[in-house]
Amino acid sequence: xxxxxxxxxxxxxxxxxxxxxxxxxxxxxxxxxxxxxxxxxxxxxxxxxxxxxxxxxxxxxxxxxxxxxxxxxxxxxxxxxxxxxxxxxxxxxxxxxxxxxxxxxxxxxxxxxxxxxxxxxxxxxxxxxxxxxxxxxxxxxxxxxxxxxxxxxxxxxxxxxxxxxxxxxxxxxxxxxxxxxxxxxxxxxxxxxxxxxxxxxxxxxxxxxxxxxxxxxxxxxxxxxxxxxxxxxxxxxxxxxxxxxxxxxxxxxxxxxxxxxxxxxxxxxxxxxxxxxxxxxxxxxxxxxxxxxxxxxxxxxxxxxxxxxxxxxxxxxxxxxxxxxxxxxxxxxxxxxxxxxxxxxxxxxxxxxxxxxxxxxxxxxxxxxxxxxxxxxxxxxxxxxxxxxxxxxxxxxxxxxxxxxxxxxx
Numbered sequence: 104x105x106x107x108x109x110x111x112x113x114x115x116x117x118x119x120x121x122x123x124x125x126x127x128x129x130x131x132x133x134x135x136x137x138x139x140x141x142x143x144x145x146x147x148x149x150x151x152x153x154x155x156x157x158x159x160x161x162x163x164x165x166x167x168x169x170x171x172x173x174x175x176x177x178x179x180x181x182x183x184x185x186x187x188x189x190x191x192x193x194x195x196x197x198x199x200x201x202x203x204x205x206x207x208x209x210x211x212x213x214x215x216x217x218x219x220x221x222x223x224x225x226x227x228x229x230x231x232x233x234x235x236x237x238x239x240x241x242x243x244x245x246x247x248x249x250x251x252x253x254x255x256x257x258x259x260x261x262x263x264x265x266x267x268x269x270x271x272x273x274x275x276x277x278x279x280x281x282x283x284x285x286x287x288x289x290x291x292x293x294x295x296x297x298x299x300x301x302x303x304x305x306x307x308x309x310x311x312x313x314x315x316x317x318x319x320x321x322x323x324x325x326x327x328x329x330x331x332x333x334x335x336x337x338x339x340x341x342x343x344x345x346x347x348x349x350x351x352x353x354x355x356x357x358x359x360x361x362x363x364x365x366x367x368x369x370x371x372x373x374x375x376x377x378x379x380x381x382x383x384x385x386x387x388x389x390x391x392x393x394x395x396x397x398x399x400x401x402x403x404x405x406x407x408x409x410x411x412x413x414x415x416x417x418x419x420x421x422x423x424x425x426x427x428x429x430x431x432x433x434x435x436x437x438x439x440x441x442x443x444x445x446x447x448x449x450x451x452x453x454x455x456x457x458x459x460x461x462x463x464x465x466x467x468x469x470x471x472x473x474x475x476x477x478x479x480x481x482x483x484x485x486x487x488x489x490x491x492x493x494x495x496x497x498x499x500x501x502x503x504x505x506x507x508x509x510x511x512x513x
Contacts, residue, residue, distance in 0.1 A: 120145040121238055123170040124156045130172060130199070136227050141235040153182065160189040161281060168238050172199045174223075183211050188488075191283055192216075192251050193363050197234050199225065251283075251362045254486065255387035256371040257380065258394075259403050264425040265393040267457060267467065268450070268478070269371045270299040274466040275478045277334035280488045282366035285327065288338040289354075289372060289379065292346055296338050300330050301464025309339035315353040323360045335365070351382035358386065367486075374407050381414060389485060390420040394446075396432040401441035421447045421485045423477075428452040447485070450477040 121142050123134045131150045138146035147166070151159060153176065169190060176182040179200055187196060197219045198211065211217040219233050256272075258265030269286060277284040288294040291312065297304045307326020311318050328336045341347070362368055372383045384390050392407065394400040404422070411420060424438060424446035439445050451473050460467035468475040482488045 118145055119147045119166045121147070121168040121170065122166050123148045124151050124159070125172040125199070126150065126152060126174060130225070133225060133227060133230070134170070137230045137235065140227070140231055141238055157185065157189065160186065165190040165194050167193070168195045168197070170197045170199070170234060174199060174201050176200070179207065180210060183215050183217065187215050187217070188280070188282055188366065191364065192366055195237060197221075197237060199223075251285075251365040251367050252388040252486070253358060253362065253383075253386055254367060254369045254389045254391065255383045256369065256391045256393060257374055257384065257407075258371065259374070259392055259407060260395070260397075260400050261373075263393050263395045263400065264450070264457075265371050266295040267299060267461075268391075268393055268423065268425065269369055270296055271466045271468040271474065271478050272481055273334055273367075273369050274300070274330075275468055275475070275482055276367055276369075276486070276488060277331060278469075279479070280482060281333060282488065283333050283335075283364070284367045284369065285335045285337060285361055285365045286330075287357075287361075287368065287370040288336075289349060289370065289383075291339050291341040292343070294338045294340060295461075296336055297328075297340075298464070299461055300334075300336060300466070302328050302330050302336050304328075304338050304340045306339050306341075308337050309341045309347065311357060312347040312349060312353060315350065315356065318353070318356055318360070320360050323357065327361075337361070349376070349379040349382075351378055354379070354382045355386070374403075384411075384416065385414045387416070389418055390416055391423055391481070391485070392420050393423045393425055395426045396424060396429065396434075396438055398433065398441070401433070401438065404442065421481065423448045423450065423481070425450045426452045448477055448480055450474060 121138065123138065123146060125131050125134055125148070128150070131148065134148055138148060149156075149159070153173065156171065171186055173179060173182045173186070179202055183198065190196065195218045196216070198217055198221075200220060200222055203222045208220055211220060218237050221229060221233060254272075256265050256269045266288070269288075273284050273286045276282050286296055287308070288296045289308075289312075291309050294304065296302070305326060305328065307322065311322060311326065323337075326337060328338075330336050358368060370383060372380045374380045390411075392404060394404050408420070422442070422444075426432070427435070427449050429452040433441065435445075435449075453467070453471060453474060456471040456474065457467050460470060468478045
């Protein structure tokens with residue numbers, strides 16, 4: 104279906120606060136009346152099929168409010184998950200669908216952060232009462248507005264590859280799954296993320312940690328470096344031997360500033376950091392333990408697993424065995440016997456690939472299939488993410504380019 108329902112009720116693109124995407128002429132007319140009532144000069148109305156809507160949202164900036172028609176979806180929950188992941192977390196999403204049961208309503212509002220949901224029969228007064236109230240007065244209930252998920256990686260011992268995994272997991276989630284992602288490295292003495300991602304460190308994070316009373320949203324925003332459109336970095340290299348003390352309250356405040364802007368905030372820490380580790384692991388939606396196949400690492404992994412119940416983690420930690428196959432290290436059978444279980448994810452020993460990627464300043468997952476596959480498994484199985492299907496958003500050839508242009512792709 105062509106984009107023949109495209110309308111601007113605002114004077115310029117910058118004035119648009121509300122984007123409405125519907126699928127049929129009748130709903131389009133109703134939503135046009137709704138926009139003219141609630142925000143006569145701040146709305147944009149499009150008539151698109153669901154595949155076209157995914158294409159459009161993948162390549163265009165979304166305004167603060169989005170009304171989306173998902174009627175006809177074979178799997179409504181999957182559609183909600185896909186569409187919610189295509190827009191920044193601070194966008195208020197309202198849906199029109201087919202399902203009229205309370206369990207579905209609870210699933211999407213509590214589980215996916217959907218602000219409101221309506222189903223037919225629709226009328227102007229109903230739309231104004233529920234959708235219009237949100238647009239005019241903001242969220243009714245902030246309980247579900249907790250921001251993006253925090254993912255904490257912990258290297259069980261130095262040199263196991265936690266920084267490399269963090270950089271590549273962040274790249275994969277931002278590039279392949281198209282989620283807005285922020286990487287934070289609290290190691291102000293020897294951070295490698297800037298080297299791994301070909302980004303320059305600045306002193307912003309160091310300033311925040313040394314003088315937490317100066318922390319505000321403007322300082323934090325200025326300190327964030329852009330790696331790509333959806334991947335950002337917050338890291339600093341301070342003077343040798345001068346490491347600021349990381350106070351749990353400072354970490355909590357910093358995370359509070361950034362989580363509302365990203366789908367995922369990912370960081371790394373060492374369990375030897377004590378209260379810093381406890382603070383980051385305790386707030387995380389997912390803790391990932393990175394180890395290598397050595398006896399010392401097996402010993403320390405078991406020690407760490409023994410104390411984790413004290414943190415009351417919301418999910419079971421993910422065990423990643425990195426550098427498997429390194430000469431002179433444990434076999435898989437020996438690893439299983441040492442841990443009492445098999446690791447969740449295994450990354451092979453790839454010294455040449457990892458070394459060359461670091462020298463070139465590119466993620467090793469972008470060029471090495473075994474590493475990419477392992478990172479993809481972490482994203483899909485541990486973070487419950489799914490890769491955007493390229494066939495849906497980027498057809499090849501002349502027709503694909505024409506559609507790409509018509510839908511306003513960047």
